[in-house]
Amino acid sequence: MNVCVIGMGYIGLPTAVTLASSDIGVYGYDINEELINRILSGNTDIVEAGLEEKLKEALERGLLTAGTELRGDSEIYLLVVSTSLDRESNRLDLRALKAATGDLGKVLKKGDLVIVESTVIPGITEEVVKPILEEKSGLACCDDFYLAFCPERVLPGNLMKELINNDRIIGGTDRKAAEMARDFYSRYVRGKLHITDARTAEMAKLMENTYRAVNIALANEIAFIAEENGVNVYEAIRMANNHPRVNIHLPGPGVGGYCLTKDPWFLIQDFENSRIIKDALEINASMPEYVADMAERELHTAGKDISESRVCVLGLAYKGNVSDARESPGYEIFLKLRELGADTVIHDHLVGEYMDHTPVKDIYDAAKGADALVIATEHNLYKELDWKRIKSLMNTEPIVVDTKNIVPDSIPGFDVKKLGVGL
Numbered sequence: 001m002n003v004c005v006i007g008m009g010y011i012g013l014p015t016a017v018t019l020a021s022s023d024i025g026v027y028g029y030d031i032n033e034e035l036i037n038r039i040l041s042g043n044t045d046i047v048e049a050g051l052e053e054k055l056k057e058a059l060e061r062g063l064l065t066a067g068t069e070l071r072g073d074s075e076i077y078l079l080v081v082s083t084s085l086d087r088e089s090n091r092l093d094l095r096a097l098k099a100a101t102g103d104l105g106k107v108l109k110k111g112d113l114v115i116v117e118s119t120v121i122p123g124i125t126e127e128v129v130k131p132i133l134e135e136k137s138g139l140a141c142c143d144d145f146y147l148a149f150c151p152e153r154v155l156p157g158n159l160m161k162e163l164i165n166n167d168r169i170i171g172g173t174d175r176k177a178a179e180m181a182r183d184f185y186s187r188y189v190r191g192k193l194h195i196t197d198a199r200t201a202e203m204a205k206l207m208e209n210t211y212r213a214v215n216i217a218l219a220n221e222i223a224f225i226a227e228e229n230g231v232n233v234y235e236a237i238r239m240a241n242n243h244p245r246v247n248i249h250l251p252g253p254g255v256g257g258y259c260l261t262k263d264p265w266f267l268i269q270d271f272e273n274s275r276i277i278k279d280a281l282e283i284n285a286s287m288p289e290y291v292a293d294m295a296e297r298e299l300h301t302a303g304k305d306i307s308e309s310r311v312c313v314l315g316l317a318y319k320g321n322v323s324d325a326r327e328s329p330g331y332e333i334f335l336k337l338r339e340l341g342a343d344t345v346i347h348d349h350l351v352g353e354y355m356d357h358t359p360v361k362d363i364y365d366a367a368k369g370a371d372a373l374v375i376a377t378e379h380n381l382y383k384e385l386d387w388k389r390i391k392s393l394m395n396t397e398p399i400v401v402d403t404k405n406i407v408p409d410s411i412p413g414f415d416v417k418k419l420g421v422g423l
Helices: 012-021 033-040 051-061 095-105 124-137 159-165 175-185 198-228 233-240 263-268 276-301 329-339 363-367 387-393
Strands: 002-006 025-029 064-067 076-079 113-116 146-149 168-172 193-197 310-314 343-347 372-375 399-402 415-418
Touching (some): 012 025, 033 064, 051 159, 175 193, 193 198, 198 233, 276 372, 343 363, 363 387
Parallel strands (some): 002 025, 002 076, 168 193
């Protein structure tokens, strides 16, 4: 079996490496020559346990190669290119997927199987991908080649395990395509493989991430209410979740990452009457400003003006212990604090440059001369800080604003304020 993975980014590369580790021959295609050269040298800037080691092993065994030329010597093609959100219209941007599909159509052969893994809105596989492939190849879908949709559903930080162990939804444009895709995934996926039609699978993927985004918004709104009522929201959520049919997520400084920030918009882009989902998106988007205002209030209570204060944001990654800073809430907090007049610095030991900003790598250098720390990411490093040393580096009456509930409720010498914890 020869498989071509089209798009060697955050999902494509781990997928290609996982396939090679299962003794499947893989060719990785991407238009980014610098990325391909880095992969061929056995290096990646994606921080995932085991990824780089398995990449080197796959290259050494000859089971993985990569290039910037899309070849036609595979039997299965995975479309794993990014489908981003147009921030002006809040609609799905299909340019990368259309371009990759057009290139694939030029090399497609009879009997080939194409699987779309990129996140799309219902109908795209059959109404966009299929016609492009047919036009460029001169072949007929379901007669000459086969087409299915199977979305990734992995958690950054645990990606290599979840690619293998998570259930997969397989939506075929016909039954044979679905069964062919099922046979392919059964080669390396240990989770259950659920067959449906392509449109339902596309919808289900968007529903999964929308559920999580709405649940987080609910937790954020509950956090506001808890603060006003003198309640610790984390304890209240823990108690409520003892109910067998309740699973409230945790509040936070905003929703980041590549999926939860865009998939709900995809789901409602043609549905004008959305209320719950749109309100949830607005709540989550407002959180960085809310956190920045929290920091300003705490500084004011301590007799300090934010325009004369130095604030250190801890965490540029959108979630703990990963290097992924896409749609980073920490970065948005950093910008909001600047707008309020603060002298700001941001720390992250795992993230390189993001949005033309390079975070400070040493936590103690970042804390020097600061009046306040704002914890925006649950990195393990922040749970193990030497608070005595941190205090010696900061200005008098230092403040900690904890949006992730990862530090002690009381730290000697610090004023600690937690999101969702009322006095």
